[in-house]
Amino acid sequence: MNLKEALWSKQSDSNEYPSPSSSSRRDPESEAASTAATNVVGELVNSLNKQRIYREVTLALRTGLRDARAEFSFLRVRGLRFLLKSLRSIAQSDSSIILFSHTQSIPDLQVVPVLFEHSFKETEDDRVENLDHIFTVEPMKINSPSTDAEVALALRVLEGCCLLHPESTRLAHQHKAIPVLMNVLSTRGVLEQGACLDALISIMLDSSSNQMDFEACNGIEEVAELIRDKQVDENLRLKCGEFLLLLKGHVNGMERSPMATISDDLRRLLGEESASLIWAASQFGSTLDPDQRLTALHIQARRVLESLDLY
Incomplete structure (x- = not known):
């Protein structure tokens, strides 16, 4: 099979490249058009690259959050590990950090609320308010309690979110983060306590509301x-x-x-x-x-x- 020669490989009729003197006499309008075309191509490449990174960030968040919302602790641990790995990757690039910040304005992609609604739930007072479920035919939905490994991972994810996206400290405050973390500090083991101290620092940076809560809890x-x-x-x-x-x-x-x-x-x-x-x-x-x-x-x-x- 004979393939056609690529257009950019063809030479001029004289089979020679243009001499420097001839290239220096190029039309200024042609040079301006060439520069404009180059800029347009660069902008297109940057736009496509930005879209690719955004898809990767959102896919990573959706994958991790899906497991982080699971009923069983071992699935939540898997999701938290994936989220933590993703946050570490995001932290390597300023553009990824900016895109991550944009995703945290979308409720379905917000990480902090999921942590407090699932992994930290057992650290709060989780008493049974009534026994109505005993007298119904519908089975009661039971979530397995958070393990030590899950709580420690959730604290690391919380720390990462607040450091990469300062607005996450506001979301943490809405979920009474300081009382919850102080409970972890006083009731959990060494692994969780160490991670808890790091998370406390991250959610109090530039957050007066969380600092006041820390004072109120005699932190x-x-x-x-x-x-x-x-x-x-x-x-x-x-x-x-x-x-x-x-x-x-x-x-x-x-x-x-x-x-x-x-x-x-x-x-x-x-x-x-x-x-x-x-x-x-x-x-x-x-x-x-x-x-x-x-x-x-x-x-x-x-x-x-x-x-x-x-x-």
Whole structure:
């Protein structure tokens, strides 16, 4: 079979490419038209690429949320793992983050409400209000309780949503996020408690309503009690130290913060030396790269813990 030669492979009648002198004499209107055509093609490619990313983001959310709404915990765990993996992928690209933010304005794609309606449901008071279902012929719909792994994953997903999409903190407030998470902190195991402290920081960033809820729930007292208890797992106590450092340095860093008395509370609960260490550590580190900041945070949390253990 003989294929036709591609148009762009044909040369001129003289079988030679145009000389530089001839190309320099091209019509300015032709050059303008060529530039315009190139811009149009670039815009088309960008538009198609944006549509592709949007389809990938929405498909990932629909797939994960479908399982996250399931009746059985093992299915919800699968959905939460998929959502967490998707959020980590979304975080690698600014364009994906913007598209994710757009999806969270669509009720069917909102992640935060699903977390509180399913995975965190068992952390709330879930008492049976009546026994009408016993006297009916219709079977009662039963959801399996949330496992430790499910709650921990849901907390990581919540943290990711709030960091990528600050408006998710408002959705969390609507579902009474602070009381729910404080209940997790006081009743669940070490795995969930550590994830809970990270999630608390993320939902309080730039959210006065959540900060006020934290104050109302005596949140600082709860965390201080954990860090002072030498019977508590050491890694969890270190996580509490990191939480207090972040709370003082970032959440409380803005003017007129709802937690304006945090310094006084820390002196009262942890003593002058530990409170001074937390204050001093919160004043530095903003010029460090992320890895250095994380290392510095670990070191400062260890120093806070050592200052407490001396007394």
